[in-house]
Amino acid sequence: MHRGAAWISIAEYAVLAGISEQAARKRIRIALQTSTAPQVRELHGRGGRSGTRYEVLLSSLSEPLQRAFMASSEADDMCTTIAHVYGSPPTPAPFRPSMLENQDYAPEALEAYERIEPALQHPPRSAARRAAVATIAKQAKCSVRTIERKIKLFEDHGLSGLVRKKHADAHQRRVYVSKAFDRAYVEAGYDLSLLPKLSDELDLLIKSFWATRAADAGTPDICRGVAWELAKECRKHGIQGEGGACRDQG
Incomplete structure (x- = not known):
């Protein structure tokens, strides 16, 4: 637990600022040279290869960063002291x-x-x-x-x-067969996990019809043929009465 004014390590400052430790150390060097925020102190003893380490004064950081630090798990043992030092209880902020x-x-x-x-x-x-x-x-x-x-x-x-x-479904297909088909399917209480399979089957049927001489007859005839074949596929799964399955492929 820190005593008196609260000082944090360079690593803790880097996490709070959302930057790498290398970038944090660069900021610290600039702060030391220009006497600008954040306020930094130099300590001798355990530290880097030079035996020197730096710490940042928590109160010299922006208020959101102070709140974030006090809300973090690393600051649990500091909350009482910090509240006493700054005269108000720590306010949690979902920063980490x-x-x-x-x-x-x-x-x-x-x-x-x-x-x-x-x-x-x-x-x-x-x-x-x-x-x-x-x-x-x-x-x-x-x-x-x-x-x-x-x-x-x-x-x-x-x-x-x-x-x-x-959206939670941002990468999901929103229409499987057609809006009318999907709505009737859901309202009838059929297995929802089957809808993607029927959608794949529909795509294959449409491609196969367009690849045959049936394509010469045009879109209306292809839609009727696809709907007929899809209806047969639906009956295999116990699905009855769903028509108008052809989607607009334009």
Whole structure:
């Protein structure tokens, strides 16, 4: 547990900032040379090959990062001390990648956070933040409003707010045979796992009909032939009364 002011390691800072340790060390070197945020201290003893290690003052980071650290599992044993030091209880924020609904999106969210992080170093509605947002927007070649919206999403929802939401069925086929067929099939209570198989069968039937002389008769005749053959396939599985199976292939 830290005593007095809370200091965190370079590794912890890298995780919070969503950057590599190498990038974190680069920022630390710049901060030491320019006396800019974050505030860094140099300690002698256990450390790298030089016997020196660096730590970052937690209170010199943006408020979202402070909340994220206090909410993390690594900070469980620090919560009481930090609450005493800063005069308020820690406020959980879903920042860590492990807190995302789907870790496949973590790199995307971390990249978005790294882009807006310079603006988060400044108080909301301050001139410094507005200037930082304008710089970020110019670098990203997007509007200021876009960056402001991302900052708002992060401040409201943490890192998970930066993940672009996708439908759970985004990569699934939405129409198997036809909308009318699918709806009647579902309402009749047939086995839903069979629908993809019927869809594959329909595709094969359509391709086979177009590959024969039946193609000379045109689309209406092919649709009738495909519907007839699909109806026979349905009857094999105990499915009755489903017509109009031909999908528009245009």
